[in-house]
Amino acid sequence: MTNTQVPDVRPPRATAASAPPEAPVRLSARDRGTRLLATLFLAPTIVGIVVFTVVPIVGSLVLSLFHWNVIDSPRWAGAANYREVFTDSTVLVSFRNTLVFMVLAVALQLLIALTLALAVNGRMPMWLRSVFRSAFFFPLVLSAASISVVMKYLFNQDFGVVNWALGLIGIAPVPWLTSENSAMAAVILVYVWQQFGFSFLLFVGGLNNIPKEIHEAASLDGATGLRKHLHVTLPLLSPTLLVATVVGVINALQVFEQPYVLTDGGPGDSTRTVVMVIYESAFEQLRFGEASAVGVLLFVLIMAVTALQFRLSRRFVHYQ
């Protein structure tokens, strides 16, 4: 898109020489029309955001101050739901699990995606590159629940293909989904397997946007292999890395399907996540107020983590 297609709707900036600063700025009829048109185009999106995002957020906030079991009318609870949440060991464990999951899953997801993006972006026939891109992205378009059902069979301790294959090389069956030590690892593996395709595509796009001249100049200066990636590619890829990290973190903090289907949060609470607790509290135990309080806390956590990422990005992200 060129600049000529985007009309400048900003009012002409008044300068001290041409007009006094307090003088009202009169828009031309054309500018007013353009502004109206822009508003009309934006309206559906704004209405959508208000109806489907703002209203539910406010609704959750209000509901978190009430006791409500769907059947009876809501009763005022004040901060009782929040007090309950902070003393409920299941909720606290779920927050810990979610944070652990987020850190490990996002790190692994980015590492795999970046490594594969660099590999695919290297010397490789175009058709093979397309095959890899499609193959790595494919799991993302599948339903997480369906994938988890299949993975549950594969990871079954007694009858799963994974343990059968390990048995061929003499490794004893691993209780992937039934041991507190390995269940989280299995959930992370399944999640990362499905999700890394998105980061991979972002990285491939980001790598393609790095001018070849910079790499050539680095090569002329004697940079090779890993050093070139660390000191040239990564800094130039940092804006993409930021986007991939932010999106990855937000998604990971809301993980639900994989632990729900694979382990149902167990063994014990070892893979119970915050969104699972919200679902169970609301739709299984009919405690919508407490579920909303947990939802509000998760919202605050996501906002805080995202804000922190953007703040830290000032030091690590380099824009060309």
Add this chain to the structure above:
Amino acid sequence: MTDSHVTRRTLLRYGAYGAGAAALAGTAASWDRLTGADIPGRDDGSLVVATLGPAYGPEAIRTLTEGFKKVHPDIKLRINAVQATDWSDFFAKILTQIAAGTAPDLVYVATEGVQLFAQRLGVALDKWVKRDAAELREYFADVHPSLVESMMYEGSLYQLPVEFNAADMYLNDQVLKRAAAGFPAADWTRDDFTELLRDMKKSSGSQFTPYFWTNRLWGGVVPWLFANGTNLLAESKAPGGAWLWDGFYPSAERQGRGGGFRWTTPQATDARVEESYDYLASLIQEDLCTRPEGGNGQNLIGVFSTGRVGVTPAGGFWAGGLHLAGMEPGSFDVQYFPRWRTQRMQFGAAGYALLRTSKMQDEAWEFIKFAARRDTLMRLFETNQTTPARRSMLTADRYREIGPRHWQVFYDTLDKFPDTGPIPAPPQVAEVEQVLLKHTGTALSSRRSVGPALRRMQRDLEKAMERDV
């Protein structure tokens, strides 16, 4: 706003925008679009019945709708088969419908939800049962009182049971032969059971598990607790119910009956509960049984039918399931759950609950009666996907082609062991079940974990039972 800057051209353009927007709005308004009234059965005067989707396929729905139409052509009926993975998921979806103001008139409810629905949502059927006593006498004569009692709450009857499943033991014939073991006797003990598992393990390879079980309220740890003469929650009977027992059952069958079960004080730290968990932990340690796996045992049919599992607890529903999986009638059989201190077994039953919000309660009662009729159930349960609540339906003919040989076990679990009872499902069942599954997982990680995990289970159960639903 002044009009000094509005040129003719601008005016025409705005006019065109306005006309375009009006045309769009007009077109949109004139389109046929979905409204609340388009939801099947809503606001069209139909009696809406919500059933568990996976258990009610198109054929079953047709059987119910067409059969009911013949009997009551004046009542429009709509079956809403709600897709859900298990009862807990099903109830969650029904409650969401209630919250959305689209509550059905009747809901198919299993033992897991009987007391929850009775306490908060259901209508007692007492007045209709009393009114139509003559018509119902044949039904009650055919249905074991334990099933009926499991549908009572605080003296009133909330459902007429149409099906049930007790946790009996299925045995794979091929595995028994491989182990050179005979079919167990009806009064086999826990020690006989353990020895059989050991024999099976010795005669099979590493990809074989003698005993498979699923960690859930029905058929998980609970059958072992019952066999050991204990329960997760202290069990008692509510007073009342004499109006029903005196009216429909002979004195021998009335003995000890009350107004429904009460499950109150948690007793996870009871010595016998600990002993039951310790036994299961020892089986796991000896590699004789699987670690508790959550879910609904979807993969079990496959591994059982291919001889990779020897024994598993299941109900009459499995006869149809194994047949569909290709197992021949003689390749599996069923026996009672083994005796420990007792041979009391556990079951879950299901029937239709009438919701308080229904404006068609009399019509709903007619459907409840229709759904419990013998001819209806004969057509509905043709494929043996469950155990019919009516004793007369369990015949040699029914099981001749699909097995098992000892099909009588299904109903004799009630007839020969009259203390057999429902799984513990108080109104707080969702939380109780979650606590049970959660701590069972950790309790059975090793024998040392049993005690601490059961103490945590006790604490969480106490908290769950204190809560109002």
